[in-house]
Amino acid sequence: MFGIVSARRSAGAFGLSLSLAVAAMGVGAFSLSAGLSTPARAQDAKQEPKGEYQPTVGQRGKDVVWVPSPQALVDRMLEMAKATPKDFLMDLGSGDGRTVITAAKRGLNALGIEYNPDMVELSRRAAEKEGVSDKAKFEKADLFETDFSKADVITMFLLPDINRRLRPKILDLRPGVRVVSNTFDMGDWTPDQVADAGGDCTSYCRALLWIVPAKVEGKWKTADGEVTFEQKYQMVTGSVRAGSGVDAISQGKITGDQIVFTAGAVVYTGKISGSAIEGVAKGPSGEKPFRATKG
Numbered sequence: 458m459f460g461i462v463s464a465r466r467s468a469g470a471f472g473l474s475l476s477l478a479v480a481a482m483g484v485g486a487f488s489l490s491a492g493l494s495t496p497a498r499a500q501d502a503k504q505e506p507k508g509e510y511q512p513t514v515g516q517r518g519k520d521v522v523w524v525p526s527p528q529a530l531v532d533r534m535l536e537m538a539k540a541t542p543k544d545f546l547m548d549l550g551s552g553d554g555r556t557v558i559t560a561a562k563r564g565l566n567a568l569g570i571e572y573n574p575d576m577v578e579l580s581r582r583a584a585e586k587e588g589v590s591d592k593a594k595f596e597k598a599d600l601f602e603t604d605f606s607k608a609d610v611i612t613m614f615l616l617p618d619i620n621r622r623l624r625p626k627i628l629d630l631r632p633g634v635r636v637v638s639n640t641f642d643m644g645d646w647t648p649d650q651v652a653d654a655g656g657d658c659t660s661y662c663r664a665l666l667w668i669v670p671a672k673v674e675g676k677w678k679t680a681d682g683e684v685t686f687e688q689k690y691q692m693v694t695g696s697v698r699a700g701s702g703v704d705a706i707s708q709g710k711i712t713g714d715q716i717v718f719t720a721g722a723v724v725y726t727g728k729i730s731g732s733a734i735e736g737v738a739k740g741p742s743g744e745k746p747f748r749a750t751k752g
């Protein structure tokens with residue numbers, strides 16, 4: 458599809474061997490780690506063609522080796538993120554550009570951040586060949602030094618420890634930004650959704666989606682009392698005080714700027730806009746408006 462035939466042909470088999478290595482060592486992260494052995498580097502050099510640059514699956518990257526995501530998973534990741542042409546997508550460590558190019562073909566403006574300049578050039582050529590170079594852009598940069606605050610959708614196929622290092626920056630993005638990772642988690646931040654590529658995908662076939670939650674931790678004033686939220690990522694606990702009665706919060710969850718929680722027999726749903734939550738409280742006596750303000 459992107460003229461990287463040799464790499465794509467070998468991707469499945471290489472992925473499988475990585476998986477076997479993972480199973481044998483019980484260390485998932487190691488399989489994509491940047492510290493590849495010298496023979497592998499020698500192999501890269503040996504396979505370097507005279508003409509157009511040909512990447513080799515498993516070749517060294519700054520912090521992660523290059524292994525391409527299976528195309529079926531790329532498609533699944535974009536579906537999970539509900540990516541639309543209104544979104545701006547950034548792929549952190551964009552490899553041969555397939556995620557960015559796929560997004561551009563769906564009408565998104567997309568930017569790949571890739572440290573390897575040869576991969577950047579390769580991706581630009583691929584975007585040109587696919588007729589989407591107006592929407593699919595690539596930048597030679599270190600993902601740790603990149604500002605991704607303008608992204609609506611972030612995709613990545615990195616490593617668990619890198620994901621964890623990126624986590625604070627991701628949590629500071631505006632609520633509702635969707636982050637999709639091929640295979641690897643973000644530590645104790647539970648994903649909002651997990652899905653498999655299905656079909657004939659054999660390795661690296663699982664995607665994890667997180668939706669950046671609005672921040673609500675603390676005390677909020679209501680018409681007849683207050684709500685105290687304790688927040689861990691998208692999960693909320695705490696209590697609601699209405700008059701003299703206090704109820705613990707259960708089933709509290711934030712999805713982007715939307716919050717839902719139960720206290721006593723009342724289910725609260727609302728939209729968080731900075732220091733205000735506006736919504737409804739639905740209980741045995743019916744539904745009434747709910748408003749809370751921070752402070």
Ligand SMILES: C[S@@+](CC[C@H](N)C(=O)[O-])C[C@H]1O[C@@H](n2cnc3c(N)ncnc32)[C@H](O)[C@@H]1O
Binds near residue numbers: 519554614
């Ligand atoms: C596992 S590959 C994933 C490629 C692509 N995102 C995909 O899913 O097909 C990881 C990519 O990250 C790149 N990379 C590694 N460390 C990086 C860094 N610090 N900044 C930018 N790119 C990096 C590697 O060169 C490699 O192309």
